[in-house]
Amino acid sequence: MPIKKRRGPLRGAVSPTGKPGIARKHLVDNYSERPDAPDDLLNGHVLYIYLVKCCSSRARTERELLSFLPPASSHPGINNAIKRVVDRTLNTVKRLSDPKQFGTFSSVCSEKFSFGRVDADGVEEMPDCQMEVDLFPSTSTSAQPIPFSGKGNVKSSTVSVAKSPVKTRQISKCTSCRRLHLPVKSMRKKQLEMRKEHGTRIKDMRIAQKKKAAIKMLNQKLREKKYS
Structure with missing residues (x-):
């Protein structure tokens, strides 16, 4: 007869005698109460549902979030949105005792959850960047001489070149999956x-x-x- 495999503890389960980790304690203290409106749901609430309530199961977390939404709403990309939040926090930040890494973890938790929404161009909405950038700098012109080497009585002219504004981040569709x-x-x-x-x-x-x-x-x- 084949040897029966011993079943270990459920993944994500916490020992009743053990102390919770830094991530679990932060989520329980700040994100255990779910907001009333779906638009107020933050990444920290999603991580609390994923890590504490659903024992690190993405499928159970998706069902939990879909039950929170109105019946008529459709969010096909919610599973990928959960995966991105987990990858940005639990799978990336490995040492929360470091203040810098804990700051990164807490800032991601405070962002709004996207629910896998897609805009008019078919690009998924991303959370707003918190870095302050001057999108409209001063458009002062400077006269720069452009030399011209050629035959004929043509003098070197000066053209006023305006400084271009700072380019903002553009999100494009991923085509590698189709390829x-x-x-x-x-x-x-x-x-x-x-x-x-x-x-x-x-x-x-x-x-x-x-x-x-x-x-x-x-x-x-x-x-x-x-x-x-």
Whole structure:
């Protein structure tokens, strides 16, 4: 009989005698009470549901958040939104005893949860950046001479060049997933064909071995009958 595997404790479960970690304590102290409106939900509330209530299960967290939303609303990207929040905090920040890393963790927790919403251009909404940037600097012009080397009586002219404003962050769609979809599909198809061919070969070899053993046994019986 096969040996029964011992089932360990549930992933994310906390020992009743152990002390909670820094992340769990911060989430319990600040984000244990869920807000009334879905728009007021922060990443910290999502992490509290994921880590404490749902024992690090993303599927259970998704069901919990969908039950919090109105029945008519549709958020197909909510699972990916949960994964991004977990990756930015629990999977990235490993040492919360460091004040710098704890500050990063708490700042991500204080951001609004996006629910995987998509804007008019098909790009998912991202939380606002908290860094202060001067988006409209002074557009002072400076005269810069542009030399011209060529034939003819043409003098070097001066053109007024205005300083361009600071470029803001632009979010574009990821196209690598679509490019990789067809190659991965063809590789899986080849893998299934190779497994099927390998299974057929093994089956033929077993049949041949059985026939060979049967013929050997018959020859041995005929030999014994001949000399008896």
